[in-house]
Amino acid sequence: MxxxxxxxxxxxxxxxxxxxxxxxxxxxxxxxxxxxxxxxxxxxxxxxxxxxxxxxxxxxxxxxxxVNPETKKKQHTISSASKEVLSLDHIGSDEAGTGDYFGPITVGAVYATEKQQALLRELGVKDSKSMNDKTITSIVKDILKTDIVYSTVTLHNERYNKLKQKNWSQVRMKAWMHHHAIQHVINKLDSTKHSGIVIDQFCEPGVYYNKIKASNDTPHSNITFLTKAESQSTCVAAASMLARYRFVQEMDKLSKKVGFELQKGASNKVDQQIKRIIQTKGEPFLDEIGKVHFGNTQKAKKMQS
Known part of the structure; x- marks a missing residue:
């Protein structure tokens, strides 16, 4: 081990x-x-x-x-952007699907002014962990009718598995996706300036910056990293809901592809479904619908014998 x-x-x-x-x-x-x-x-x-x-x-x-020692020295500076940005116009980003065996990873990024954030809250935008997928879908459909600037990035399973074979960690994938979702929003804003960026923290700030640089990209500046950011930033909360909405859409597509509703998460029920898929479609098919490096794959294969 x-x-x-x-x-x-x-x-x-x-x-x-x-x-x-x-x-x-x-x-x-x-x-x-x-x-x-x-x-x-x-x-x-x-x-x-x-x-x-x-x-x-x-x-x-x-x-x-x-975090290596050199990065650690810079870490305070990296994560020291002020929380004051939460009450101003800013970009927020969050992801979905990272802990689910089936389905892709999705990242959402949202820019909203103070006025737009008030509207989003009226529409019901808040921490999506307190809602079911049906409620999230209903609210997101209303969000998409507003004039907020947003972007979503989806990493489909086939590419995810190829990146894993190239020794990309999930952290590096998420960092790359957040970076590009945020960049897409900035591009859409054109000359409109934002007060800052808030990312729901999934790793140490220094690690995030190192992963972006490892992909030959230049990290954005003025980023605030917050744990449970979706409960503090309306923009992150909206981004979280958009990411989840896209993930659910992709899961629905994959469920139609296999012929039955795929289980979210990575439970024993998922193991049973993987076993069923291997028996009916063959193990290579998992590359198209799942994160094959998860332990669920080996558990399901052991069930075959």
């Missing part, structure tokens, strides 16, 4: 514990802060500040948090 160990400060450790709060296990060995499991990876945090990631996705999961 592969593993990655990183060392973090107390502030980062607290943030990591909060991030994995819903994935904690009841197991807590001596000298540990918590043990959690996510995407086939076991995360063990120690009181010393060391965090061990074990499993097939250990490197990818650790890359959410690991």
């Amino acid at each position: 592969g593993q990655t160990v990183i060392k973090v400060d107390q502030q980062t450790l607290d943030r990591i514990e909060k991030h994995y709060a819903n994935n904690k296990t009841n197991k807590q060995p001596p000298h540990t802060v918590f043990v959690a499991k996510q995407n086939g990876c076991t995360i063990t945090a120690y009181t010393s500040g060391k965090i061990m990631f074990q499993g097939a996705t250990h490197a990818e999961e650790a890359s959410h948090w690991d």
